[in-house]
Amino acid sequence: MNKFCHLSLHSEYSINDGLVSMDDLAQKTSELGYESVAVTDNSNLFGFVNFYQTMRENGIKPICGSEMTLEGENSKGQLTILARNLEGYRNLMKLISFANTNGKRKKECLINLEILKENKDGLIMFSGGLESQIAHSALADKFDLAEKQARFFKDIFQENFFLEITRVGFDNEKKCNDSLIEISKSSDIPLIASNRVRFLNQNEFESHETRVSIQSGYVLSDPRRKRDYKEDQYLKSFEEMQELFEDIPEAIDNAFEVSKMCNLEIKTGIYVLPDFETPDELKESEYLRKLSEKGILEKTKFNYLEELPSEYLERFNYELDTILKMGYEGYFLIVADFVNWAKSNEVPVGPGRGSGAGSLIAYALGITGLDPMKYDLLFERFLNPDRISNPDFDIDFCRDGREKVIDYVTNKYGKHAVAQICTFGTMAARAVVRDVARAQGKSYSLGDKIAKLIPFSPEMTLERAINESKDLKQILKIDEDASEIFEMALKLEGTTRSVGKHAAGVVIAPSAINDYSPLYLDADTYDENISQSYATQYSMEDIEAVGLQKFDFLGLKTLTVINNALLQINDFRDSINLEPINLDELDLDDKGVFELLQKGITTAVFQMESRGMREYLIKLKPNTFEDIIAMIALYRPGPLEMKMVDTYIDRKNGDENIDYSKDNEVEKILKSTFGVIVYQEQVMQLAQEFSGFTLGQADILRKAMGKKIPEVMESQKESFIEGAQNKNKVKRVAEDLWDQIETFAGYGFNKSHSAAYALISYQTAWLKSHYPSQFMASALSSELDDTDKIKILIDDSHSLGLKINPPDINKSSKNFLSLNEENILFGLGAIKGVGDSAIENIVEERSKGDFKSLKDFCFRVDLSKVDKRCLEPLIKSGAMDIFSNDRFKLLDQMEDILKLARQELENLENGQTDMFGVQEFSPVGKKEVDEANHSNEISKLEFESLGYHLQHHPVDENFWELEQISPVKIKDLVLGKNFQRCCGVIISHNRIQTRRGVIVFATLDDNSDRIELTINQEVLDQSNLSFNGHEIIIADGEVIEENIEKIKQFGLAKKMRVTQLYTLEQARIKFARKLSINVSENQPQKIEKLIENLQNFSLEETSDGCPVELNYHTKDGKVGMDLRENFNISLTNDNFDTLKKTCGIKNIDLQYYLRN
Helix, strand or coil, X not given: CCCCCCCCECEHHHXXXXXXXXXXXXXXXXXXXXXXXXEEXXXXXXXHHHHHHHHHHCCCEEEEEEEEEEECCCCEEEEEEEECCHHHXXXXXXXXXXXXXXXEECCEECEEHHHHHHCCCCEEEECCCCCCHHHHHHHCCCHHHHHHHHXXXXXXXXXXXXXXXXXXXXXXXXXXXXXXXXXXXXXXXXXEECCCECECCHHHHHHHHHHHHHHHCCCCCCCCCCCXXXXXXXXXXXXXXXXHCCCCHHHHHHHHHHHHHCCCCCCCCXXXXXXXXXXXXXXXXXXXXXXXHHHHHHHHCCCCHHXXXXXXXXXXXXXXXXXXXXXCHHHHHHHHHHHHHHHHCCCCECCCCHHHHHCHHHHHHCCCCCCCCCCCCCHHHCCCCCCCCCCCCEEEEECXXXXXXXXXXXXXXXXXXXXXXXXXXXXXXXXXXXXXXXXXXXXXHHHHHHHXXXXXXXXXXXXXXXXXXXXXXXXXXXXXXXXXXXXXXHHHCCCEEEEEEEEEEEEECCCCHHHCCCEECCCCCCCCCCCCCCEECCCHHHHHHCCECEEEEEEEHHHHHHXXXXXXXXXXXXXXXXXXXXXXHCCCXXXXXXXXXXXXXXXXXXXXXXHHHHHHHHHHCCCCHHHHHHHHXXXXXXXXXXXXXXXHXXXXXXXXXXXXXXXXXXXXXXXXXXXXXXXXXXXXXXXXXXXXXXXXXXXXXXXXXXXXXXXXXXXXXXXXXXHHHHCCCCHHHHHHHHHHHHHHHCCCECHHHHHHHHHHHHHHHHHHHHCHHHHXXXXXXXCCCCHHHHHHHHHHHHHCCXXXXXXXXXXXXXXXXXXXXXXXXXXXXXXXXXXHHHHHHHHHHHCCCCCCXXXXXXXXXXXXXXXXXXXXXXXXXXXXXXXXXXXHHHHHHHHHHHHHHHHHHHHHHCCCCCCCCCCCCCCCCCCCCCHHHHCCCHHHHHHHHHCCCCCCCHHHHCHHHHHHHCCCCHHHCCCCCCCEEEEEEEEEEEEEEECCXXXXXXXXXXXXXXXXXXXXXXXXXXXXXXXXXXXXXXXXXXXXXXXXXXXXXXXXXXXXXXXXXXXXXXXXXXXXXXXXXXXXXXXXXXXXXXXXXXXHHECCCCCCCEEEEEEXXXXXEEEEXXXXXXCEECCCHHHHHHHHHHHCHHHEEEEECCCC
């Protein structure tokens, strides 16, 4: 046994420094023969539970501590604190919580003397390193002050205060140590040796420096970067430490003595909840029974429990007895309370999520909204009496109302007792490569290139990437810089990088949270002037280990969509004296719903939106609610890879025989899924009915299959076959069934979750089928910030026969609004650059009366909220077309009107009035605007402000030119021809990397139809296109059509293998053979300007330009002049636009060669 202990060590959880993982620490500590070790991360215990459990599993005593920063009246400095016992642990948590909340100063966590004194019991304190207050004083030659500070701390901690000395090579370290040794003698304060460990092995110094540089944002070579660490800060052996402090052996001995003083035992695996306040002094168990009985009678519409069907009553009593026996009545009451509060306060709640939907008691209490008895949902999948585990309800709330429910819980149980749960971000494969490249000062492009060669997968590692990517292996072989980046990235991969908050997890404690976990505030979002929501410093797994129960408050956008749609629907129904819709009362066999699903018209239908899902729905032709449940369970990577979806569909459609092993029990369980094991519950039922397992034992089997542990699987197999034989089953049949279970059970899904989510799918499909206008308006309103999704939803609305009316400044609000069964009004919130505060101001001012003109608008709104950056996109989008049908004219007038409005506002604020009244404004603006010259540019304005084309399409605007280059519309393209041409704008594209280079699949739209383009690397290189969504593209190629019936469902009946691509500009330059311009004798200035332009555009040194013909119109007729010898001009977009503005579009005619 080595009589020394490292008591100052930063793990990877110290975040800003430290490179020590808990598993590696346990291994290294064991190798060096230490019986104990401390972790003292910076003002946090993020890794403590992991540390505690890992060390104890390896026979090493864990010592809990933290390095903290003490703020005094005139200075601040570091100190190290260890917990001697449970009291000290709780006091340390209070200190760390204070530092991370009340003591937060920007990104620094501080404690003060008052809080330190209040929580000193059970703690041991070290003076800290060179950054301590005592060290600062000593190094400033203020020995008396240093001594006074040391005695001050001794008075507080008595024999539990030590002076920490180090010998790792810091500047001024010897001077500081000499002073500390003197103070030790003069003040009778013991010395303690430390190595301030930051990494385990000496050769990891460079890795640690890189880690610190990544966190601080500095390049390693930057002279401004602080060099705060030394190569010797590794986990040294007892012999190395003994040799280092051979002149002060008591410092080594004291470290060992301190380790013996620290004996912290914390309870793990316990379960605590706040007391739930019940009425009439009822016990929690009594109150749960009362609420459950009341609820089940209301749900089933019976008056007495005895009237319940026997299977209901048996299940009801079994579940209730199990819950009470396991002591979870408080948990059910707490969840039921906040769920029902949400429902009664107009916060929509989902029907259930996860295995909790399998509980009849949860259904009776209103926690879930699906009767588990109707769909064979198992309680044991949620709460297994044979396998003790905490219950865990995941509750979906309307996204907009989730915070209200959390606020309710916080107010009910106290802010001190409620917190979110922290999460840890690690240096993942791609991210660590980019981080290392930046820290090493390598080019961003190189780091990005390497990162992109790493295959994308959440489970991807760098080692796995080398094996899977030949290109990655090649670049590491030939590029030294790339190899250097990758080598360091391998060392840092997986290291804890950041701390965040769990998206949904909330814990509720019976007392203050920091009795169980220290508190945390996010440094990046911290603002001392704003009320913050705290998080625990323990992760989800760790917080459960110390006894707190997690509650998941999830925000589901679809519930918001449903709620907003229902508000519009029920307003409409109320106007025609109809009862409001209650989705809980829907029949689950509506013909319209299944017709919608069978046709794959499922955009915005929950869980049914993807193209792959739509294809399977069309094949499946679902006609029961069970089909929807099955599709949600099957449409996942595992079942898709195993062709389970295809098997299910073929069997349902009668294209494949069903084998139930000639067993009635098997047939009864698998009949609803046509012999395919789709659900985990089916595995449990098969084990129960076929082999005599209890459902609790069957759940253990299910879990074992999910983890696929060989020895456990073999044991379960023996039990399964033996149990089957005991029930007089044929052994070979049992073995065959086991093989089938083993093959598919790993892909089986939780039916409770599928059923609950299938209900939301059904509800959204019902709304879309019966009230498409209101539903699509609500769906559009939920995606205001996502241009791509808005575009998809608008297309889907059109396919449903709905018209999207353009935005109207006198009618539109933030959200999309259903006007009637056929029309939806565009929402102002979907216009780029128009913020919420601007919309609120516009709507508020409009309530006083419609806006009459652009001038009236600008003079009435708050220009600090509705400024030029907001006004411009409003005009461009068409929201102000009611003032003028020429958007360019409005844009031209805008600056002057804003100037007048601001001047008027300034006069009013200064108490001045213009004796001549408000200056009149000419509606023409600064210059006469030629509307005709802009007729083909409105779509560009629309695209800039919306991100897509709503009313005006570039192909329609430029058809006068395009009809000569590409006269055939996409809808009129014919199959079978070798070569065809079409034009349009690319509205979406997807790049795929293949062995032969990049392939792009792009959707081309010409406002008549769409076609999918397949573009290979060679065509891409030749065309050099940007795919910006507005530029007109001309495509040549072969038109093909694959599975016609299937593809027509998605509006892409045709595909083109592209051989040539051009922009309109490229095609004009390549194919234009003559430009004809009409001029009149009474326009001498225009003629003069035209000649000047032609001279500027002329390509004198080449014959590649387009010849020009001038048609001179006089009162006596027309004279044609061929200017070929004078001008061959380049018809770039800029040049062509200039000519259109000079002459007018009607006076220009282009003639083209039809083919290359």
